[in-house]
Amino acid sequence: MRHLVSIKDLSDEEFKVLVDRAEHYKKVFKSGNVSECQKNHAKLIGKTVALIFSKRSTRTRISSEGAAAFFGAQPMFLGKDDIQLGVNESFHDTTKVVSSMVSCIFARVNKHSEIQELVKYSSVPIINSLCDRFHPLQSICDLLTIKQNFDLTSTKVKVAWIGDANNVINDMAIACLKMGMDVAISTPPGIEMDPEIVSAGMEVAKNNGSNLECTHDSVQAATGAHILVTDTFISMGEEYAKVAKLKQFKGFQVNAELCSHADPNFKFMHCLPRHHEEVTDDVFYSNHSIVFEEAENRLYAAMAAIDVFVINNGDFSAGPDDFLH
Structure with a gap:
């Protein structure tokens, strides 16, 4: 199982796949093609995507929830005041429980060690949505923005x-x-x-x-x-x-x-x-x-992460439609 923790963990080609996949889904999303949207919406029907957020957010929350909904999954926002994590329950126990019920976890936390704890105990992919050391989704978005300019x-x-x-x-x-x-x-x-x-x-x-x-x-x-x-x-x-x-x-x-x-x-x-x-x-x-184009591209970065790490189980060689065949 692969997790998205930092860009340095990826090979050059793997990172390029994520940027290209974000570009692909931007075209699909903005085309307004109903049949294409329905086809993608079927990929995670009946699944749930958890968002464990210890920090407030605008772009990360909207893009993560939007990407999950695009693929048919139900996003579940779990803020720091919504669950027992760090209050009455350990990272180990919370991660075991949450990951048993969802298809992936977007985690926006304080310390990098918290991402490492989630990765250690989770049975589903962890998407690092920001910690004090890394912010990989932002880099996918930024490189898509640069590539398109x-x-x-x-x-x-x-x-x-x-x-x-x-x-x-x-x-x-x-x-x-x-x-x-x-x-x-x-x-x-x-x-x-x-x-x-x-x-x-x-x-x-x-x-x-x-x-x-x-x-x-x-x-x-x-x-x-x-x-x-x-x-x-x-x-x-x-x-x-x-x-x-x-x-x-x-x-x-x-x-x-x-x-x-x-x-x-x-x-x-x-x-x-x-x-x-x-x-x-x-x-x-x-x-x-190009800051507002950059902000919009956060949505497609989240789509790319879900596509590669969740739908295709970390297989970077699989195309965006391979799941359907």
Whole structure:
């Protein structure tokens, strides 16, 4: 049984399959073809998909529930106040019980160790929908968005991350390198990338003829970039450190001056929700911004994950219609 825990756990080809599958389901979903939708809706009829969420969510909840419903499954949202997990019952017991009744579990939790506990005890696939170390569904969505805005066969795309060393870039950096892109990561002085992620990224970059650069100079990272990306400077659970974090990130806002160093036709991305200290309105709402297309693509990323890990039982070689034959 395969689980989706992080992008670095996947081979290059496996990750590309997930992006291509997301693209496939986007076409199906937006085509409005009733017979195609009915065909996919039959794949998980009578099944249930659990969403164990310890953190609040907009895009992750909507996309996960929408993807489950697309395939005919009944999504069941289990918030931190809805079940006994972590209150009167252990991870082991809760996971054993929940996984015995559902076809997969989307888990949006606090610590990476909680994802590891779910994987250890679950009898069904675990889809990591965010933990403090990884966010693989966001990377599938982001790479679909990039693929649909750039010709990756003719352009050596450079992605510049301006911001924190967090779960989003841990997966996105590996994902971009797997697709043959160059990645420049700029974090404020005193904030370093996870050495294990950098090591894994360097290995992927070497194999694909790409470049991974880590710096504390945002202008250096942004220079010549085709894509500028940022994220919240204050992650959920870090609100207590807001004043200190904002001081640390001074000068790391994505604004017109920073964008002037990027490729003239650059695109701006952000996984949302955004705050003004991260990016100015004239960038966020500009023609360069593809943040709302990126947000929509979360739905198709969730569809791809369900298709590969649940419907096809982790068989990446199976096509989207193989289940029907």
